[in-house]
Amino acid sequence: METLTLLSWAFDVTLGLTLMWLAWRALASEDLFKGIVLFIAFGLLMALAWVRLDAPDIALAEAAIGAGLTGALLLGALAKLEAGAESRSRRSEILPRPADKTKVFSGLLVFLLLALVVMLVYAIVKLPPLASGLSAQVAENITASGVSNPVTATLLNFRAYDTLLEMAVLLLAVLGIRSLAVVQEPRGREPGAVLDMLSHLLVPLLILVSGYLLWVGSYAAGGAFQAGAVLAATGVLLLLTGWLPGAWFVGWPLRFLLIFGLAVFVAVTLVLQLFGASFLEFPPSLAGSLILLIEVAAALSIGVTLTALFLGGRPQPEPPSSGRAEKRNTSGTQPS
Amino acid sequence: MLAQSFSWQVTVIILPLVAALLCFMLPKWGRWLGLVMAFAITGSVIVLAYQVMNQGALRYAVGGWGAPLGIDLYVDGLSLLMLMVVALVGLVVSVYSMAYFKAGKAVHFWPLWMLLWTAMNALFLSADIFNLYVTLELLGLAAVALVALAGGVDALGAAMRYLLVSLLGSLCYLLGVALLYHSFGTVDIALLAERVESTPAVWAAMALMTVGLLFKTALFPLHFWLPPAHASAPAPVSALLSALVVKASFYILLRLWLEVFSQDSTAAAQLLGVLGAAAVLWGGVQALRQTRLKMLIAYSTVSQIGYLFLVFPLASLMAWQAGLYLLLSHALAKAAMFLAAGNILCFGGHDRIADLDRVAQRLPLSLTAFALAGVSSMGLPFSGGFIGKWMLLDAALQSGQWWWVAVIIVGGLLAAAYIFNVIGHSFTRAEISHEAKPVPAIMEWSALVLALAAVLMGLFASWPLAVMDIGAPFGGGGS
Amino acid sequence: MYAINWDVWLPLCILASSLLPGLLIFFLPEERVVMRTLLNLGGASLKLVLVGILIWGVFNGHHYEFRFSLLPGLDLVLRADALSLLFVALSAVLWLITTVYAIGYLEGSPHRSRFFGFFSLCVTATVGVALAGNLMTFLLFFEMLTLVTYPLIVHRGTQEARRAGRIYLAYTVAGGTSLLVGTVWLYGLAGSLEFTSQGFVADLVTGHRVELVIIFVLLIAGVGVKAALLPLHGWLPQAMVAAAPVSALLHAVAVVKAGAFGIVRVVYDVYGIDFAVSLGVALPLAILAAVTILYGSVRALFQDDLKRRLAFSTVSQVSYIVLGTAIVGPVAAVGGLVHLVHQGVMKITLFFCAGNLAETLGVHKISEMDGVGRRMPWTMAAFTIGAFGMIGAPPMAGFISKWYLGLGALEAGQGWVVPVLVGSSLLNAAYFLPVLYRAWFKVPAASWPAERSFGRVETSLALLLPPLITAFLSLLLGLLASAPFSPLQWVRFIITLEYVP
Amino acid sequence: MSFTDILTVLLLLAGASFFLAGTVGLLRFPDVYTRLHALTKADNLGLGLMLAGLALQAESWTVVARLLLIWVLILLASSSVAHLVVRTAQQKGIRPWKR
């Protein structure tokens, strides 16, 4: 066992140093594209670190959201950035490390940051070791929460209010993005036979996985966010293969899906309040199913929301004159 | 049972959230829905106020768990006054926005604004530092999206900078939350206040959280993002940001310093005071140098925020009350100023101070609103600003720290200089008159109502001061 | 439920009688002349009546006090004591007259609603200053006065007016700040700001003598700006660009008088004259006042612009009040206080006349006044009465003041004051008599700079009557000085309260 | 150490070596097509071997089924993405590398 601890310690140190190195390279690399790729790698290794820290729930979320979707967002943004700058050379677009305003400023900055590190390290090292946290209370109340995965119990019961607000944040991001831009006339790409077949296989499978993650969340790692992220991955994949939301979809159905999770969340708690529960209180007997209901709605909304984030603007419904049926045809299934 | 589980605190948070969802879902009805909901929210804040005034401070355990496992909502005099000023300014700004935003922008404005309102109400009611982080993010993102609504290079650039600063501030704050949680095993403010002791981690948390919140509050020298953002946003948004949003992070700071970091932090408090003094002076001088009205008002905000930090080194009951009073009256006055500036901008198509004469004479109501709000900013009677300044001076003299008196005085003189610089122009006789777009009367009256509210705060100070004592947020009723 | 208690509400009604018409006037369209005039005169007359009731009530033993809590422990107090009645009565009477004059003067000019709105607010603030029952209330209305006179000064909207407005603000806002600091500090030491006869400071504060001296300086500097005490007088001549009724108001009724009144309040009702003497601040104040008297007179001598000459004359004359206050002794105090009334009536006459000359003939400079007495005999007659009053010629009101001042100074053993008074009177004569000589005895020029014809009378009646009335009043005040209810008797009554042994 | 354990170790080592080979290919090969070629082929195989090794240690058949599912999923995903990348590269006009 001694060698095993040593080995795992060595692994942890390697992982930590690699994380730092990756972060450094991602931020300092001359080429933005390289930086983003390194950042995605950083995210994946972060997921590994979460596993090492006994946090599989976070690992899943990090891999799917932190590395996967954030990476997709970053790459998509970079592509649009470069598409807008065809006249300019790529080198100019990169804008690597700016020149220092003055040496003094730079020195001062480094000094301050060193002070920050010293302060943090000192604070962390001096932290009292007890730090029992809330594990005892969580364990005590877990049966009343309706789920057996303590993380899910915290997210959707003990601190459900945080989650409610967090979904509002997610909605807010979409609202902000929609207010900023209209997605330009999308170039409907032919998926092609191979991609078409693959996506036909993959999409149902991913939806299945998403459902599984959702279901398993009540007792093991997983839950609405992870499931939503997988759904979003499906959506992103579909967008990449040339699928576009149909004109009929981008109006109220899309808006409805975007707010669906939040609306169900609020509706459930309001109905319960009518029956005498306090705000976000789930009666223990019903808690499991209610949480699942909320999670299903939330996962759906999160999936759609994250996909919408990737789309990066509000899709404009086609003017009705330009052949609606045709559009619907290209949007969902293959024209071939 | 029903009476016990139902709480107006929750209503105050849920109503704007529902409003946001409805406005988003039914864009055609968004404006009217927004307005109706604004009235409803204000109404429920009034009911909550009534309840708090009768029953004292209220604590509500969300989900029935209670701290430390669950999240508590807490309302005392301090949070109640914040809620009320948000409701008042929010309602008036909503009315103003009915006329201000044309169909295209309105679709986006209303849901964003309702989410902003949700964030503020949730923030002022939260008793949980991690929950506060979430509300901070909600607030920050909503504010940024609203700034960007103006379009144009200036607004977008300012929004971008604002977003980055806001995120940086939140992360600093979150790091502090992490340290506090691991030191004391809770994120509830009241429990933290009980358990807190002086350790390196607490010091680090105090530094990080304070700096993070100072970024968001835009205290000198971390104010650099504020003037462009507040000046380039649409007028109602400028009003909301300057009047309310910067105050939200200040509120958290105040809470933390009052409850968690209250012990032996005199040196840090003096530092905050010095920065506040620098802000008062720097903001004032910069405001004097501006050529555009909205920039002037934005720098005036930088200066006025400085006053709020002068209370930290004084740290007496009177000083805290003075700070809060200044905060409230500044909220009303600054909102009135930005709305008035919006009217001028809308009317003449520009806000260059030097050419103001041709516009201002034809918008007497807006000009009056600006002038009255200016009186409050200068701290002249009759205005809330005067009462606040009086109390602050009193507190400074009583604590024997006379150097703050000098700062307050010079700040007031600077404010008088930059405000009369504007008012003076508006009395000039103009030869050429502008091609003008008419301004809806409701927009003029909205600005005036807020300015009058700021003036009334100078006459009816006893009531807010009595409300401040509910739950004794500033520690102890005496001294 | 309760009958309205007039002892409480009367002071507030006096305020409201100008405040409400003022606010209403703001919203009147420019062309509603009749309505505006009605509001103006109605408010002014009502105020006069209410002040009459107030005086009657005080004589019949009523105690008028309105109290409203501003802050815990600090009230907004409006109280009618003997001193405030003097000032209230003065401003109520002069406001009515000035309103009539202003209506005539501004006929047909733009932005009249704005003008009269602020005009009314200005008087409201003055009455507030007069009725203030504690230093806090005094400060509130004093600052309000600063704010509402600014628009009057810049009313014409020229670059020059704006410059004058800026200078005015620079002085008065700085002064107001000084007053604010002094007040807050004093509040911190004493815990109360209520005016009491013979002062509250001595009773409530023990020790802290250095602080009290500094506070005294801050307070006097604050009110002294408006009273145009020597180093702080710079704004007053600049403010001459404003219209004649405004100048009249500034010099005779509102701003300058509020400053002088403030000095009286600070010395008598805040510190108490005995305590002020024991602090050693009374004598320096008296010396400062004496210097201002001489300085103002000398500067007046060299002004060719009539209104500027009058302005420097004001600088000099107002300091008589300060001088009388600062000399320890009841007789001198009577002289100083009664000058508050006398100077007001006389100076307003002079400004009305100057305005008439400018408005009717376009005459602004003394060098243009040759023979103007023949063209406008009534106006110049009023002017002459005012000028002789200022010089202090025996039957006039001004004589009474100076007589008491001199007597009081001798009584108090401050003989140095007498030469100052004599010198100042000589200087007064030196700058007024040449004007009178030119006006009456020189041959008029071929044409006036900008003459307007008003038919049979020399100028419009609304312009002519007010100076005649005030001139008559200033004669009366001198002749009937010892009649009961004359200001002199009233002031004697006040002083007996302040100097109870 | 039982036989299955030894087999597991062998399979894991083999899988890891394929991963290593794929990674070396990714880093060293000259253009996008060849790099993808190395990556997808070697990594899919490596993953398969690793999963097989792990399946030998599984406690129940459901775990084996899940491991298999993972493999299928990755196969599908990586082939889809590889196809997408290559197609994009082609559309951008990147020529395959020739010596």
Added chain:
Amino acid sequence: MSSDLFYALTGASLFTLGLYALIKHAHILRKILAINVMGSGVFLLLVALAAGGQQAFDPVPHAMVITGIVVAISATALALALMLRLREASGLAVLPDTSPEELSEQLPEAPSDVASKNNGKNA
């Protein structure tokens, strides 16, 4: 030193590293990356410290981090959209008052109109 503590220190370093990059780099995309790295650092610290105890793991920080990750992607998405919009409007993906010398050093072939616009703003 336990490995959990080591992860906590890694988190602190990542936070600082990200902060440095946030201040130093002009390109907005890089600033967004820096913010994300800072966030990861904070999350790591939050969880690593919780794992330090000998008792059963504390799920509350885990829940907090999941919340944090979702917030982070929301912010990132908004920031990216804003960046693209800014770039569309101004032609540059840097903050508006980046000093002209800084710009010219990074961007030798920047179109003159953009450079002059920026100069005007700074003046």
